[in-house]
Amino acid sequence: MKDVLEYTSYRQYIADYYAEKKAKSAFTWQEFTRDAGFSSPVFLKYVSEGRSNLSEANADCIAEAMHLVDYEREYFREMVKFDRAKTDADKKAAFNKMLAIADAHKAKILEGDSFRYFESWKNPVLRELAPSMPGAKPLALARACRPEITAAEVTESLNFLVKAGMLKKDENGNYTQTDKSITTGPMDVTPVAVRSMHRQMGQFALEAIEGVEQDKRHFSGLTLGITTESFDEIVEEIDAFRKRLIAIATRETTTDEVYRLNVQFFPMTKKGINKKG
Template sequence: MSAHVDSNIEYIQIIKSEFEERKTKNPAYSLRAFAKNLSIDPSSLSSILANKRALPLSKADSFIVKLKLDTDKSQAFMRSLLSHVTKKTHNIVLEKAHTIEGEDYFDIISEWEYFAVLSLTNLSDFEPSANWISNRLGISLERGSEVFNRLVTLNLLEHDGSRYRPVYSNIKTSEDVASTALKKAHLEEMDLIKDKIINETVDRRHISSLTISVKKESFEKAKTLIRNFRKEMEACLETESNAEEVYQLAIQYYPLTK
């Protein structure tokens, strides 16, 4: 069965348009020559143009340069590619998301070390020892042991026969509901950010802000944009193999006016 090319997948249309333009100038110009110019295997390029596979994100910058796209087209290309690549991943994440709430999970939600340890288990060199955990997170041996054991006790972390792994591929908390645990978690995030600004080198962190004038009714749109961006970050980065570090993305959007 042949794949249908969705006209909304703009980056594919941009690639196809460039190919057609080159063929117009040179009728003998082939897909093989086009693929060679883009430094990609011809069969892979054919599959991408037929929407049988997505363009690897690692090749996006190279394609933008070699297709000589201007700023507007470059941005449209990246937006479309990210949306295409992450769409299926978003659906999988939503299907497997496990919601935690209630008193049993208050500490898990409110204290940053718990989610950090869950992510640590994805690292290629993970060791289920308090010493290793405390060294990687900069916490005490006692705290490392406490966090790890509580995750196991609450069935959020299990041993699959070869190593410890999270029981759920994605864990989420309640949204748009006032929560003491979440308030505590966000305040801890602020303390972490302060510490990283002072003690972490600039080549290992990125902190920026934006101040804008908006309409009151744009708040829900802003939240949707932020949530989609978080999903794209997770889909694009956490699927990488041989992970070496655990990072946290913290986003705040709040009014400066009364």
């Protein structure tokens, strides 16, 4: 069984712990639940399936039943906090603690690099910008960013991108991309960071209305009355459109500027809330 530090879901860890014990003995959910101090014989089975939840208070009881100690128990507790968190801010706080614990014990969380990449707008911008400015020092890269950042922030981001394998640095200090594009993929944790980036990029878009010359930006919008069926079709068209844009951008080997495209499609009414199924 994998180390607890390799998990991001406490439910999956419980399920895998049970499966391993079951494979080696006559271990039952009833025994597992009793060891953790709960009366319901199926409580932990339901927890592992997402039908019941752990509270922060009883997380320690489960951790003790699974013989987790010290940092392992602390990590398990943060997984529970992450799952229970109602806001992205609370989820980010819990996951960052999970990352810190894993880093301190030389472990790598599978989604950690993806989470860190999408958590800040600086990472995708510098991933595009650095290869287009060969030989540029961090201060020059910092001044080329919009909004301008510090040289220290550039260095921190570039070091992360290289360590995560998203950029490669040669002996002359020049950067190249290891892949032409990066997508989120089917992950549980990364969307929290992606939503944070959407907020950051949305704010930059507002500032660009006044801060960027009109001939260097393009803003347009539509207000549409649609059905549920046409919503699905429009989303498919947006996905196809994004793929065509990626193909256009990646067929060139040089970069003049780094641009951001926000595609936003959201309801302006609440009629659907009152519909009866």
